[in-house]
Each structure stands twice: as structure tokens, then as C-alpha cells.
Amino acid sequence: MAASARRLCHIAFHVPAKQSLTRDLQRLFGFQLLAAREADGWRQLALRSGDAIFLVNEGAGPGEPLYGLDLRHAVPSAANLCFDVDDAAAAARALTAQGCSIPFPPVRVQDVHGAAIYAVVNSPVSNLSLTLLERAGYCGPFLPGFGPVPSVPGPGWVSHVDHLTLACTPGSSPTLMHWFQDCLGFRHLPLSPGEDPEVGLKVTAGVGCGGLRLTALQPPIGSAAPTLVLAESLPGADSRADQVEQFLVRHQGPGLQHVGLYTLDIMEATEGVTAAGGQLLTPPEAYYQQPGKEGQILAAGHKPSLLAQQGILLDGNEGKFLLQVFTKSLFPEDTFFLELIQRQGATGFGQGNIRALWQSVQEQAARSHKA
Structure with a gap:
């Protein structure tokens, strides 16, 4: 039984601190800042253009970045695909039954806007992990744990x-x-x-x-x-x-x-x-x-x-x-x-x-x- 992916929530990148990816996405491709989080040695910035969301994880903290894993890849890389699922715990059980490695079992994250449950799965594509996210009813700017940031509306080139x-x-x-x-x-x-x-x-x-x-x-x-x-x-x-x-x-x-x-x-x-x-x-x-x-x-x-x-x-x-x-x-x-x-x-x-x-x-x- 598969863990059906309902939609793509975001694509996460791991880059060194002060790397230009966030700036380039804004200046060159019209993305706008959506939300941010700084904790545990990580600076996490969510950027959006239409329904396309990129999550840039800057740095390399001692723990894991929220909603992902730090696989310590040798070069800057797209490190994680986050998919919405109906039931993160059931999806994790289904993948475990398929023989998948789940280094981050389901965990609940909550803030004033609601809650989300996520698990992280290793994929067969070396550095690429997959996050299974359950967030029905969450009404914050991005995901629990992230705060809104001032931003200028982008040009809307991407849907x-x-x-x-x-x-x-x-x-x-x-x-x-x-x-x-x-x-x-x-x-x-x-x-x-x-x-x-x-x-x-x-x-x-x-x-x-x-x-x-x-x-x-x-x-x-x-x-x-x-x-x-x-x-x-x-x-x-x-x-x-x-x-x-x-x-x-x-x-x-x-x-x-x-x-x-x-x-x-x-x-x-x-x-x-x-x-x-x-x-x-x-x-x-x-x-x-x-x-x-x-x-x-x-x-x-x-x-x-x-x-x-x-x-x-x-x-x-x-x-x-x-x-x-x-x-x-x-x-x-x-x-x-x-x-x-x-x-x-x-x-x-x-x-x-x-x-x-x-x-x-x-x-x-x-x-x-x-x-």
C-alpha cells in the first residue's frame, strides 16, 4: 500500500550560510519571502511564487532543520521534497511496511495558528529525503514554527x-x-x-x-x-x-x-x-x-x-x-x-x-x- 502524495508543499534546499540562493530567487525570479525561522543553528526561509514554495535552509546546525533532515551533502543541493498526505502516521506505517527507512518518525508541531504532523523518509536518491506532511486546518503563513516576514509582492511570473x-x-x-x-x-x-x-x-x-x-x-x-x-x-x-x-x-x-x-x-x-x-x-x-x-x-x-x-x-x-x-x-x-x-x-x-x-x-x- 502506497502513501498517496496529495500535493507538493515545498522543495527544500540546504546551502551554506550567506549563500546567494535566497537573494537570487527574489531578485532574479520574482519569488517573495513568505515566512522565516531561526533556531538550532539553522536559518530557514520560505519563498513563494504562486503555489511554488522553496524552503532555503541556511547553515548546518547540530540538530535537524524543521520539516527535514540534514544529510550533510558535500555541495549545496535540493535536499528534500515535502508532500501533503491525509494521515502522516498512517503514511509512515505504510512506507515502513514497504521496507522504507524513516529516520524521523511522525512528530507534531504546533503554534497559535494550528498544528501539523510530519515524518521524514529516506529516498533511494542519495541526498534527497521526503517529508510526509499532515496539516489540515493549519492557517498560518507557512507551517508551525515559522513566523511571517515583511515582503514586497512579486511580479507573479510563476503559478x-x-x-x-x-x-x-x-x-x-x-x-x-x-x-x-x-x-x-x-x-x-x-x-x-x-x-x-x-x-x-x-x-x-x-x-x-x-x-x-x-x-x-x-x-x-x-x-x-x-x-x-x-x-x-x-x-x-x-x-x-x-x-x-x-x-x-x-x-x-x-x-x-x-x-x-x-x-x-x-x-x-x-x-x-x-x-x-x-x-x-x-x-x-x-x-x-x-x-x-x-x-x-x-x-x-x-x-x-x-x-x-x-x-x-x-x-x-x-x-x-x-x-x-x-x-x-x-x-x-x-x-x-x-x-x-x-x-x-x-x-x-x-x-x-x-x-x-x-x-x-x-x-x-x-x-x-x-x-
């Missing part, structure tokens, strides 16, 4: 988390897929007709150049949790490490590679991010010269020159389109990044865009290697 992409070690996707199915109730989401869930979708970057293996998981029926995407490298003759392999090395293991943030107006969002100083990943120039690409962009109601100016990728057909743009890393270690995504009827992840992103990152890596 919610669209998907979470995990960078995985080669060959581990089937094991991770079954874990999220058996333990949290996620279900395989085919990215191509007749896709074998044990194989996933293979996106190649060219003959002998390797590629990506993608496996998507949709949340349980009735859940508002985001889609999970498992990404791993395919072997190839190219000696250069691809972006997943680079992540595994720089991050020192698998983990959350990027978060897809949904925006209702990707042009406004990208213009705002770049105007604030945010850096976006530039696709190859040839991307916009692909046969049929200009007509595809026009059919979606956009101007090719404007999309090219902002580095926005577009994919789709039959009147259903998807637009994406990717940021550069938010950490000096060049690991975690963000994606802005807008959907015009499309439900997939833009396989053609994934290939274009792959090529752009590979070209950037080659230029960096020559430099």
Missing part, C-alpha cells in the same frame, strides 16, 4: 511547479520508478505511444553521441502533485560528459537536477528574468532555422525573432504547443537550474526541445573545454 527532474545513475530509472509507484502512488506517464515503462523514452543527440533516457511519472489520481521525470545518460562514443553525467560528478551523486516552473506568459517571465540579471541557457542558432520551425512558431501565435531573442524553445503539433526556457545553474557547483514552461494544450515535455537543449549544453561544454 506552480509543473515537474521535477531527477538526474539518475545509469540503469537506475526502473528501480526509482518502482519506488515512487509503490511508495507514493505515482504512475507511469508515457512520453511516446506504446512506451515500455521499463525502457522509457530514449532521446538521442546524434549517431555515436549518446543521449538521454527519460521516464515520466504522473501523480496519483486526484493528486495535485507535479510530474516526476527521471533522466539518465545513454552510452555513446563521444568522450565528453553530458549534462546528467556532469551533474552526477559535480553533485557527487544523483539528485534533483531542475524544477520546471509553470508560467502563463513565458515572454513576460523571460524578459523579467533577463532584465533582473538572470542568465538563460542559449540554444544553438540552428534551432530556429530547422525546417518547419518558423511555421510551427507562427502557428502557435508567436514571433520567431522574439523567441530566438529570449532563447525560448517551442515544440508541438496539431494545435498543441509547449514553450520552454532554461536558466543556468543557481549554484557555483553548476548543478541545479530552473526551467520556465508554458503549455498551449501540450501535455508532454517537448522531446524535440529536450534534444535541442542537449545539443546546446554539449556545445557549451565543448566551448568551455577549449577555453
Whole structure:
């Protein structure tokens, strides 16, 4: 029996004290401070844009940060996914029965706004823990133990988390897929007709150049949790490490590679991010010269020159389109990044865009290697 994840409460990051993540989320991506807590050697700051909430845990106290674990990962990282559940104690029992390790059994936290119960579970993705949170009826600004902070309303570019992409070690996707199915109730989401869930979708970057293996998981029926995407490298003759392999090395293991943030107006969002100083990943120039690409962009109601100016990728057909743009890393270690995504009827992840992103990152890596 799975512990059904009802929705994503927040994504937690562990960073050194005075690291710039909180400031960058506010200044570059329009997040606003929601709540804060300072105790036990930790400074915990919750930031919000729409329904997307990031919890930045700064420092490294002698105890555990509230609502998570300190796994002492070697580099700054997305360390925890917090999911709402109907009954945290029952969910913990169900996962224990599945053989899961629960280093933090259910505990109740209360303040003047109400109470919450949470438990923390180890996941099979090295540094990534999962929090099961029961908070029905809680009416505070964030969670018990946190106080409100003065903030200026953000620009509202982001409405919610669209998907979470995990960078995985080669060959581990089937094991991770079954874990999220058996333990949290996620279900395989085919990215191509007749896709074998044990194989996933293979996106190649060219003959002998390797590629990506993608496996998507949709949340349980009735859940508002985001889609999970498992990404791993395919072997190839190219000696250069691809972006997943680079992540595994720089991050020192698998983990959350990027978060897809949904925006209702990707042009406004990208213009705002770049105007604030945010850096976006530039696709190859040839991307916009692909046969049929200009007509595809026009059919979606956009101007090719404007999309090219902002580095926005577009994919789709039959009147259903998807637009994406990717940021550069938010950490000096060049690991975690963000994606802005807008959907015009499309439900997939833009396989053609994934290939274009792959090529752009590979070209950037080659230029960096020559430099």
C-alpha cells in the first residue's frame, strides 16, 4: 500500500550560510519571502511564487532543520521534497511496511495558528529525503514554527511547479520508478505511444553521441502533485560528459537536477528574468532555422525573432504547443537550474526541445573545454 502524495508543499534546499540562493530567487525570479525561522543553528526561509514554495535552509546546525533532515551533502543541493498526505502516521506505517527507512518518525508541531504532523523518509536518491506532511486546518503563513516576514509582492511570473527532474545513475530509472509507484502512488506517464515503462523514452543527440533516457511519472489520481521525470545518460562514443553525467560528478551523486516552473506568459517571465540579471541557457542558432520551425512558431501565435531573442524553445503539433526556457545553474557547483514552461494544450515535455537543449549544453561544454 502506497502513501498517496496529495500535493507538493515545498522543495527544500540546504546551502551554506550567506549563500546567494535566497537573494537570487527574489531578485532574479520574482519569488517573495513568505515566512522565516531561526533556531538550532539553522536559518530557514520560505519563498513563494504562486503555489511554488522553496524552503532555503541556511547553515548546518547540530540538530535537524524543521520539516527535514540534514544529510550533510558535500555541495549545496535540493535536499528534500515535502508532500501533503491525509494521515502522516498512517503514511509512515505504510512506507515502513514497504521496507522504507524513516529516520524521523511522525512528530507534531504546533503554534497559535494550528498544528501539523510530519515524518521524514529516506529516498533511494542519495541526498534527497521526503517529508510526509499532515496539516489540515493549519492557517498560518507557512507551517508551525515559522513566523511571517515583511515582503514586497512579486511580479507573479510563476503559478506552480509543473515537474521535477531527477538526474539518475545509469540503469537506475526502473528501480526509482518502482519506488515512487509503490511508495507514493505515482504512475507511469508515457512520453511516446506504446512506451515500455521499463525502457522509457530514449532521446538521442546524434549517431555515436549518446543521449538521454527519460521516464515520466504522473501523480496519483486526484493528486495535485507535479510530474516526476527521471533522466539518465545513454552510452555513446563521444568522450565528453553530458549534462546528467556532469551533474552526477559535480553533485557527487544523483539528485534533483531542475524544477520546471509553470508560467502563463513565458515572454513576460523571460524578459523579467533577463532584465533582473538572470542568465538563460542559449540554444544553438540552428534551432530556429530547422525546417518547419518558423511555421510551427507562427502557428502557435508567436514571433520567431522574439523567441530566438529570449532563447525560448517551442515544440508541438496539431494545435498543441509547449514553450520552454532554461536558466543556468543557481549554484557555483553548476548543478541545479530552473526551467520556465508554458503549455498551449501540450501535455508532454517537448522531446524535440529536450534534444535541442542537449545539443546546446554539449556545445557549451565543448566551448568551455577549449577555453
